[in-house]
Amino acid sequence: xxxxxxxxxxxxxxxxxxxxxxxxxxxxxxxxxxGGCDARTVGEALRAMGEHAPDVPWQRIVSQxxxxxxxxxxxxxxxxxxxxxxxxxxxxxxVHHRWAGPDMAFAAAHRFGPPPPHDDAPEQLELF
DNA sequence: CAGATGACTCCCA
DNA sequence: CTGGGAGCCATCT
Numbered sequence: 001x002x003x004x005x006x007x008x009x010x011x012x013x014x015x016x017x018x019x020x021x022x023x024x025x026x027x028x029x030x031x032x033x034x035g036g037c038d039a040r041t042v043g044e045a046l047r048a049m050g051e052h053a054p055d056v057p058w059q060r061i062v063s064q065x066x067x068x069x070x071x072x073x074x075x076x077x078x079x080x081x082x083x084x085x086x087x088x089x090x091x092x093x094x095v096h097h098r099w100a101g102p103d104m105a106f107a108a109a110h111r112f113g114p115p116p117p118h119d120d121a122p123e124q125l126e127l128f
Numbered sequence: 129c130a131g132a133t134g135a136c137t138c139c140c141a
Numbered sequence: 142c143t144g145g146g147a148g149c150c151a152t153c154t
Contacts (some may be wrong), residue, residue, distance in 0.1 A: 005151075030150095037151080041151050
C-alpha cells in the first residue's frame with residue numbers, strides 16, 4: 001500500500017480509538033484532528049482507507065444526524081452487530097451511542113482537540 | 129500551478 | 142419533512 005498523507009494518518013489514528021458499539025460523525029473527527037481538516041477531508045480519508053489502513057473501524061463514522069448515505073447496508077449491518085441501535089428511518093441513535101472522544105492522555109500525546117458540543121442534548125440553559 | 133473530486137454540512141424554499 | 146445548492150479543504154491529475 002502507498003504511504004498515507006500525514007493528515008490521513010492522524011484521522012486513522014483517532015478512528016482506531018473508537019470503541020465497538022459507539023459512533024461519531026465526520027465533522028466531529030475533523031474537529032478533533034484539527035489542522036485544517038474538515039468533514040469532507042475525513043470522508044476522503046476513509047475512502048482511501050483501504051489503500052492505507054485496513055484495520056480502521058470505518059463503520060463507526062456516520063453523518064452528523066446518524067444517517068448513512070453511501071455504503072449504508074454493509075455499514076449498518078456491522079454496527080448492529082456491535083449493538084448500535086437504529087431508528088425506523090435507518091439512522092443510528094447518536095444520542096445513545098455518540099463517542100465522547102479519546103481519553104485525555106491519548107489526546108494530549110497526539111494533540112487531538114476536544115469533541116465539539118452538541119445541541120441535541122436536553123441541556124438546561126435559561127436557569128432562571 | 130490550476131482544475132477536478134469526494135464515505136460532509138449547513139441553509140433555504 | 143424532503144430536496145436542491147453553495148461552502149469547504151486536502152489530495153490527486
